[in-house]
Amino acid sequence: MGNSPPVGKTLSDSNLEELSRLSGFTQDQVREWHSGFLKDCPSGKLNKKKFIEVYKQFYPSGKAEKFCEYVFRTFDTDSSGNIDFGEFLIAISITAQQDPKKKLEWAFSMYDIDRNGFIEKKEMKKIMDAIYDLLGEEKKGSNNPESKVEQIFSKMDKNSDKKLSKEEFVNGCLADDHLRKLLAPSAT
Structure with missing residues (x-):
C-alpha cells in the first residue's frame, strides 16, 4: 500500500496516471476524489485530529478514538502524521473493491x-x-x-x-x- 505517489493540492498528469493505475479508478474518478479531498482538506493533507473527527460521525454511540488511531496509521503509509491524497485514494480503493x-x-x-x-x-x-x-x-x-x-x-x-x-x-x-x-x- 505504500506505493502511492505523494500528491498535494495539484494533480500532475503523471500523478493522475499512476493513481489511476494503482487504485483501479478512472482518471476522471481520481480527479473527482481529488476535488472532494481538497474541499475537506484544503491543505492537501488530512491530519489525525480531522480524521478522527470525521470517523466519529459514523459511530456516534461508540468511542472511536482508539480504533481511529489504528485505521489512521494504516492509511498513513509513509508515517508522516498526515494522510495525503495518494494514501487516501489507495486506502479507499482497497476498502471499496470487491476482492x-x-x-x-x-x-x-x-x-x-x-x-x-x-x-x-x-x-x-x-x-x-x-x-x-x-x-x-x-x-x-x-x-x-x-x-x-x-x-x-x-x-x-x-x-x-x-x-x-x-x-x-x-x-x-x-x-x-x-x-x-x-x-x-x-x-x-
Whole structure:
C-alpha cells in the first residue's frame, strides 16, 4: 500500500496516471476524489485530529478514538502524521473493491501494529479493545476482548507459534464467516 505517489493540492498528469493505475479508478474518478479531498482538506493533507473527527460521525454511540488511531496509521503509509491524497485514494480503493482477500490483507496491515509481518496476541487484544469501544460492546463475562483473542488464535494459528502470519489471518477469515465479519466487516 505504500506505493502511492505523494500528491498535494495539484494533480500532475503523471500523478493522475499512476493513481489511476494503482487504485483501479478512472482518471476522471481520481480527479473527482481529488476535488472532494481538497474541499475537506484544503491543505492537501488530512491530519489525525480531522480524521478522527470525521470517523466519529459514523459511530456516534461508540468511542472511536482508539480504533481511529489504528485505521489512521494504516492509511498513513509513509508515517508522516498526515494522510495525503495518494494514501487516501489507495486506502479507499482497497476498502471499496470487491476482492475480499485484498480487504483482508489491508485489515492485516491494520492489526500488525508493530509492522513486523505478524499479529501477536497483544496486538490483537489492543484492536479488539478498540473495536469493543467503537461498537459500545460490554467487556464482561465470556464476551470480552481477551476471550475473543483466544478464540481467534485457536482457530487461526495453524502452526501454534502464538502469532498470526498474513496467510494464517487471511485464510482464517476466508474460512470462517463469523471471524471475517468480526475482524474485517467490509470484506464480506
